Amino acid sequence: xxxYKSHLLICGGTGCKASAxxxxxxxxxxxxxxxxxxxxxxxxxxxxxxxxxxxxIVKVLPDNTFYTQVKPEDAGEIIAExxxxxxxxxxxxxxxxxxxxxxxDSKHMGFYKKQxxxxxxxxxxxxxxxxxESIARDGYAALAKVLGEMTPEEAVQLIMDSGLRxxxxxxxxxxxxxKLTAQEKADQKYVVCNADEGDPGAFMDxxxxxxxPHSVIESMAINAxxxxxxxxxxxxxxxxxLAIERLKIALxxxxxxxxxxxxxxxxxxxxxxEIRYGAGAFVCGEETALIHSMEGxxxxxxxxxxxPSVSGYxxxxxxxxxxxxxxxxxxxxxxxAEWFSSIGSEKSKGTKVFALAGKINNVGLIEVPMxxxxxxxxxxxxxxxxxGKKFKAVQTGGPSGGCLTEKHLDTPIDYDNLIACGSxxxxxxxxxxxxxxxxxxxxxxxxxxxxxxxxxxxxPCRIGNKRLYEGLEKIxxxxxxxxxxxxxxxxxxxxxxxxxxxxxxxxPNPVLSTMENFxxxxxxxxxxxxxxxxxxxxxxxxxxxxxxxxxxxACARVCPVxxxxxxxxxxxxxxxAICIKCGACIEKxxxxxxxxx
Amino acid sequence: MxxxxxxxDLQKLKADLQSKVNIRxxxxxxxxxxxxxxxxATCGIASGAKQVMxxxxxxxxxxxxxxxxxxxxxxxxxxxxxxxxxxxxxxxxVVFGEVNNTKADEIIExxxxxxxxxDGIIPQNYETIDD
Numbered sequence: 204x205x206x207y208k209s210h211l212l213i214c215g216g217t218g219c220k221a222s223a224x225x226x227x228x229x230x231x232x233x234x235x236x237x238x239x240x241x242x243x244x245x246x247x248x249x250x251x252x253x254x255x256x257x258x259x260i261v262k263v264l265p266d267n268t269f270y271t272q273v274k275p276e277d278a279g280e281i282i283a284e285x286x287x288x289x290x291x292x293x294x295x296x297x298x299x300x301x302x303x304x305x306x307x308d309s310k311h312m313g314f315y316k317k318q319x320x321x322x323x324x325x326x327x328x329x330x331x332x333x334x335x336e337s338i339a340r341d342g343y344a345a346l347a348k349v350l351g352e353m354t355p356e357e358a359v360q361l362i363m364d365s366g367l368r369x370x371x372x373x374x375x376x377x378x379x380x381x382k383l384t385a386q387e388k389a390d391q392k393y394v395v396c397n398a399d400e401g402d403p404g405a406f407m408d409x410x411x412x413x414x415x416p417h418s419v420i421e422s423m424a425i426n427a428x429x430x431x432x433x434x435x436x437x438x439x440x441x442x443x444x445l446a447i448e449r450l451k452i453a454l455x456x457x458x459x460x461x462x463x464x465x466x467x468x469x470x471x472x473x474x475x476x477e478i479r480y481g482a483g484a485f486v487c488g489e490e491t492a493l494i495h496s497m498e499g500x501x502x503x504x505x506x507x508x509x510x511p512s513v514s515g516y517x518x519x520x521x522x523x524x525x526x527x528x529x530x531x532x533x534x535x536x537x538x539x540a541e542w543f544s545s546i547g548s549e550k551s552k553g554t555k556v557f558a559l560a561g562k563i564n565n566v567g568l569i570e571v572p573m574x575x576x577x578x579x580x581x582x583x584x585x586x587x588x589x590x591g592k593k594f595k596a597v598q599t600g601g602p603s604g605g606c607l608t609e610k611h612l613d614t615p616i617d618y619d620n621l622i623a624c625g626s627x628x629x630x631x632x633x634x635x636x637x638x639x640x641x642x643x644x645x646x647x648x649x650x651x652x653x654x655x656x657x658x659x660x661x662x663p664c665r666i667g668n669k670r671l672y673e674g675l676e677k678i679x680x681x682x683x684x685x686x687x688x689x690x691x692x693x694x695x696x697x698x699x700x701x702x703x704x705x706x707x708x709x710x711p712n713p714v715l716s717t718m719e720n721f722x723x724x725x726x727x728x729x730x731x732x733x734x735x736x737x738x739x740x741x742x743x744x745x746x747x748x749x750x751x752x753x754x755x756x757a758c759a760r761v762c763p764v765x766x767x768x769x770x771x772x773x774x775x776x777x778x779x780a781i782c783i784k785c786g787a788c789i790e791k792x793x794x795x796x797x798x799x800x
Numbered sequence: 801m802x803x804x805x806x807x808x809d810l811q812k813l814k815a816d817l818q819s820k821v822n823i824r825x826x827x828x829x830x831x832x833x834x835x836x837x838x839x840x841a842t843c844g845i846a847s848g849a850k851q852v853m854x855x856x857x858x859x860x861x862x863x864x865x866x867x868x869x870x871x872x873x874x875x876x877x878x879x880x881x882x883x884x885x886x887x888x889x890x891x892x893x894v895v896f897g898e899v900n901n902t903k904a905d906e907i908i909e910x911x912x913x914x915x916x917x918x919d920g921i922i923p924q925n926y927e928t929i930d931d
Contacts, residue, residue, distance in 0.1 A: 208857060208869070210823050264827035265868040289840050289872040310828075328824060338810070339817040347807045460803045469806040 207245040209286065212262040214327060216251030216413055217406075217445050219259040223275050224248070227259060230278035235286075244286055250414015252327035253568035254314055257297060262309065262327070269309035270295040300564065300586060313565075317584050319546070320570045321554050322370075322530035326414030331449050334456035337417040343462050345533035346421045346428075350470045355429045359385055362429075362532070364540035366552035370407075371397055371488070371525030372603065372629045373705075374551070374618035380522060383512040385430040387520035392432035394423050395516065395523045397493060398439035398446070401485040402601025403652060404560040405632035408526035410568050411556075412439070412446035415530065416453035420476060422529035424462065425536065427474045430522050435476040438493050440483045450478065485602070485656035488630075489704050490515075490523040492658065503660045504704035525630070527556055548574035551617035555628070561598075561635035562589045574615040577607060581635060592637040596720065600629030602649045602656075603709030605716025606642065625716045627709070641738035642721040643728055647675040649713040657706065664707030667698040671714060678725065680741040681732040688725055692718060737799055740784040744800050749774040751796035758788035758797065826868045834860070834867040834912055835893075837885040841874030848900065849882035855901045856884070859908060867912070877922050886911060895922045 211231055213224050228248055235241045252260045257271035261281065268291055270281065277295060284290045296305040297312055309315050320326070329336040337343075349358045363378025384392065396419060400408040412419060423435045439447055454476055457463045465473045479497045486492045487502040494516050496502035515521025531553060535543045544552045551573040557580065558568055564586030571580060577597060581587070588594050596606040605626035607614070614620050618628050636645065650672040659665045674691045677683045695711035702708045718725060727733050734742045747758070747767075754772040759765075766782040769775030777788070777797075789797045804810050826833055838844070838853040853871060860867045877883050880897030886907065887893040896907055897920050910916040 206819075207823065208853075208871075212824070265823045265830060266870045267827045267830060287840075288874075289837075289870070329821060333820075335817045336820050338814050339819075339821045341814070343804075343810060344814065347810050351807045461805060468804065468810065 207243060209244045210264045211244060211246045211281075211286075212249050212264065212327065213246065214250075214252045214258055214260040215248035215331075216255070216258075216326075216410055217443075218251070218255045220445065222259045224259045226275035227261065227273055227278060230275045231261075231282065234278050234282035238282060238287060240282070240286060244282075247330045248332075249328060250326040250331050251323075251410040251568055253318075253323065253410075253570075254312075254565065255567040256565045260327075261295075267308045267310065269297055269307065269312070271297050313583055313586060314567070314569075317575065317579055318570055319554050319572050321534055321546075322411060322527050322556055323414070323568070323570045324534065325418065326410060326568075329415070331414050331416055332452050334417060334453065334460060337415070341533070341537060342417045343421050343460075345536035346424050346462065347468055348536055349425050349428055350468055350472055355385060355431065358425065358429045358536070361540050362535065365535045365543040366540075366547075366550075367528065367531055367535060367543065368551060368618060369525060370527035370531070370555065370630070372600065372627065374628060377524060377528055380512065380524070381426065381429050383510070384520050384522040387513060389520050391434065391517075391519050392427075392430055393516045393519055393521040394426045394430065394432050394435045395490075395493070395497070395511075395521055396423055396435070396437040396529060397488065397490065397523050397525045398437055398443070399481045399488045399493060400440070400526070400630060401483070401488050401656075402630055402632040404634050405558045405601060405630050407556040407558055407568065407631045409443050409446050411526050411530050412443070412450055416446075416450045417457065418533055419450075419526055419529045420453055420457050420463070422524075422532040423476060424467070424474050425532055426522060426524065426529070428472055430520070432522070433473050433475070435474060436479050436497060436516070437476060438479045438481055438487070438497055441480040442483050447478065447480075454478075484658070485652070486658045486704070486706050489706060492704065493523065494521065501658070503658045504706070506703060527631070546572050548615055548617040548620075550619050555616070555631060557631045557633045559585050559633050559635070561633075562592065562637040562640070563587070563635040564589055571616075573617045576613050576615055578612040580616070580633070581612070585635065588635065588637050592639065594635070595638050595640055596636045596642065596645075596717075598626075598634040598636065598645065598649075598713070599632070600627035600709075600712070601632045602652050603627060603705065603712055604629045605712045606636075606645070606720055608720045625719055626712070639736050639738070641679075641734050641736040642717040642724050643675060643679055643734075644736075644738045646713045646717045647672065647679060650675060650710070653706070653710040657710075661701075661703040661707060663698045663701040664703070664710065667694060667702075668707070668710050670694060671698065671711065675714070678728045679734070679739040681728065681739070683729040685726070685729055688718070688722075688729065743784055744779055745777050745782055745784060745786075745788065746798055746800055747775050747777055748796045748798065751794045753794055753796075755793070757791045757793070761787045761791045763787065823868075826866070830868050832889050834865060834889070835887040836860075836867055836869045837872040837887075837893075838869065839873070839875045839877075839881065839883045839885075840871040841878075843874060843878040844881045844883065847881035852882050852884065852899055852901060852904050855904050856908075859905065860912075863908065865908070865912060880920075880922060883922065888912070888915065896920045897922045 231246045261270040261273045359381045367377045368374040487496045489504045492502045492504040511521040556570045657664045752774045759767040766778045857869045883897045885893045885895045
């Protein structure tokens, strides 16, 4: 076996792969061969490092140098300078936006300083397609410990003591769920991994499956042992091709090594996993709908009870857990419940992975202890708002969640605090908005999503959300009235109270929370017919200021619909009846003569 | 046929595979370990820095000392190549000049193991971006 002195890790998450990390890998290998260093330096494709904003990332170890936005053609310089001569390639280092200094070691970067990576412990560290690297990092050691040293009851108790709660959104205590399923008597039980991550802007589960699939497989086996199941299913959306591919590779390796199949580790325990593909319906993240979809039925939810722990897949007791929840299990087993429950806040233990997106400097995937404040996440890890703009709100919990504002910035993030603030944890999407975002339009965006994703089974959700959307549309077109706001609020209450499943019960949240926090903005839309953020096109008018206009005709020439008229060297005028408010004229005007009102 | 048939098998496999990720784990906790940088510019390599680096990597491992050995560029002491910089946890780095295998052995046995300084120290007169 070659003895490597140095490792070059390349991010192989979906994002960085899209930015040519495959080409970077092959160029690095080519350069190493040219320099005769292929026996000394190993190039490893890993899972997501999380710092997607500056991807593709290449990390050099053991000196922990973190190169950002690497291009395939940079491979030669990295090898010639860093590997051969030991000089860091400074132009590829991360520059701290505040101090303007280059930071070479990722541990000193604001983005990583506050993070604690438990579920993501192996993402960006091991090659997800190598079971050996997983084993070297304690992969399957927790399974061996549970099978060899613990009864199912003891293992369930340990998970209960740890205080782990479901990471898919609801926050149901994981240990209790296992206990309830374990109590049922049946000839066959199932464990299901819910990898149907559907919130807009969320990619936590995908990154875990892409970066560390073995941790999920191991956990499912532990889960199966605890509840007495022999079959497992992963329900994953077909639009996650890389995650599926790596999961398949991992499953085959696990079977080869004997971590799946009959007589696992010589203990007589039997378990195997199948993959089921989802077509990308948001409602199928709801566990009853997910189960129906796996059975080949329509992906529609049914009333609970009976809960899946009693009657789930094929009417058998079924335990459904989310990917991130599973990724926490092996560490809890190995390090103990006490260790895990020492992290986090009083009622929410451990860490949470968030996908930071929107108008934030450091877009990416982060994991922080529960109880970290939004301010720390947005300003210290996220690096603040893009282009020095003003923070307006952060949307958590996806289409089921709500908006949090300035006044919530110092609230410690955990399940209960977020609900108290009118939002929810959800699966961990965090979309940051600045002063240029119109909150009515944001609510409309989420409702548009919900209307599209509603399965249509119950009328409050199918019809109610549609009416809600139309109400919001009316407001953004300047046709709403103050009465409409009251009507919308009532309708929200009805939908929440009468919908069958979580989708409908939470879909009005974006409307309610924006109304609660930004009522002035709604009033401005219906009373003054104005949108201060300048998003609602119907409420805007483009006007040319006669004093500044020199009649250069640049605007008239660029206007795609011919809405601008005027003589050369004379003042121009925009016909509001024809104008489509595309903004092309403003960009073209060199004299600041055009304004939006 | 399953490769791993028992807990003992798994433990043995893990021990064998540990070296695969050792370098990465060390990089994560480098500040708690002995860090050795070997100057590997043209002058260093010409004076035998490569052999010294290999010697250090092998010997530190054989003697069970958790250390990170990396190469670095020219430190500027070309008159005293090969030069190495040794940083013990929570201490300032010390640079040694004219290090051959014998000297390296002495540095491991005395400075790294007991903190006792040996001949050949070059006073440091620069700052790095990490400082």
